[in-house]
Amino acid sequence: MALRYYRNMMTKDAAATGYRGRFAPSPTGSLHFGSLVAALGSCLDARAAGGEWLLRMEDVDEPRTMPGAAAAILATLERFGFSWDGEVVWQSRRKPRYRAAFERLRLAGEVFACACTRREVADSALGPDGAPRYPGTCRDGLPPGREGRAWRFRVEPGQFCFDDLLQGRICQDLAAEVGDFVLLRADGLFAYQLAVVVDDAEQGITHVVRGADLIDSTPRQIALQERLGLPRPAYLHLPAVVNAAGEKLSKQTRAREVDDLRPQSALASALAFLGQQPPEGMADGDLDSLWRWAIMHWNRDRLPRRRRIAAPAGC
Numbered sequence: 683m684a685l686r687y688y689r690n691m692m693t694k695d696a697a698a699t700g701y702r703g704r705f706a707p708s709p710t711g712s713l714h715f716g717s718l719v720a721a722l723g724s725c726l727d728a729r730a731a732g733g734e735w736l737l738r739m740e741d742v743d744e745p746r747t748m749p750g751a752a753a754a755i756l757a758t759l760e761r762f763g764f765s766w767d768g769e770v771v772w773q774s775r776r777k778p779r780y781r782a783a784f785e786r787l788r789l790a791g792e793v794f795a796c797a798c799t800r801r802e803v804a805d806s807a808l809g810p811d812g813a814p815r816y817p818g819t820c821r822d823g824l825p826p827g828r829e830g831r832a833w834r835f836r837v838e839p840g841q842f843c844f845d846d847l848l849q850g851r852i853c854q855d856l857a858a859e860v861g862d863f864v865l866l867r868a869d870g871l872f873a874y875q876l877a878v879v880v881d882d883a884e885q886g887i888t889h890v891v892r893g894a895d896l897i898d899s900t901p902r903q904i905a906l907q908e909r910l911g912l913p914r915p916a917y918l919h920l921p922a923v924v925n926a927a928g929e930k931l932s933k934q935t936r937a938r939e940v941d942d943l944r945p946q947s948a949l950a951s952a953l954a955f956l957g958q959q960p961p962e963g964m965a966d967g968d969l970d971s972l973w974r975w976a977i978m979h980w981n982r983d984r985l986p987r988r989r990r991i992a993a994p995a996g997c
């Protein structure tokens with residue numbers, strides 16, 4: 683009760699502060715320590731600023747969505763004491779919005795049909811995120827006898843830069859490092875890059891706080907925002923949590939799910955991971971006090987300015 687009162691108190695002036703953040707998990711598995719860190723960091727940065735914090739379920743990639751994962755993530759967040767503003771937004775229900783943005787780009791000649799299979803593109807040089815750079819095969823028209831499968835966004839040459847609130851200035855030459863990227867996939871689904879840009883703008887997100895594993899996607903999102911005439915939110919990329927082998931925690935890397943029975947312990951570990959120096963004993967205290975302390979003491983200056991950090995033992 684006290685916690686709800688306290689959080690409402692923190693949010694009542696949200697409209698006045700103008701800060702609106704979000705957490706946008708993909709329901710491809712249960713919540714692991716890496717997603718807990720992103721949830722906590724984005725929530726605390728919003729609440730400490732007296733802002734709103736929204737929840738969006740990024741289930742746009744239907745083949746990767748795991749049945750039951752979205753409900754499990756929501757239940758875990760609730761058990762951990764997170765409370766979000768408004769209704770959860772589901773990407774799977776927003777396809778007409780993505781279609782509308784895509785059509786605007788198509789009518790303006792900003793996208794083109796591409797016949798290349800994944801295997802054909804896989805032979806190209808690799809970009810910074812390890813994905814192959816698209817060599818521009820279909821940019822000026824489909825090769826004779828080939829049919830379009832996916833639709834790609836036409837990337838202009840030049841640097842796309844932004845000032846990350848934690849990582850500093852980040853620049854990427856999209857054309858050289860990524861190439862024209864897919865907005866509408868061969869399986870008819872819209873790509874994450876388009877969905878996230880449309881949703882962040884329509885939800886009025888002012889601050890995107892997420893893991894640095896997504897930092898290489900940000901220039902693509904900025905390019906789309908510019909072409910669609912959408913505002914650019916502020917970005918803060920928290921260190922991504924990696925396992926002992928240096929891989930991002932995920933279902934693919936068999937990340938362990940957070941322990942629902944010991945929320946204080948996992949939250950205290952996440953606070954420590956984020957450099958917030960929680961007082962000793964917090965893992966054994968009550969949830970209300972932990973949240974109150976965390977919001978009151980949230981300090982961006984203490985965040986480690988790194989792109990990846992190994993998970994603490996046991997996480």
Ligand code: GLU
Nearest residue numbers: 706707708740878892896
């Ligand atoms: N859905 C993405 C993920 O779970 C996060 C996207 C974002 O925060 O922009 O990795």
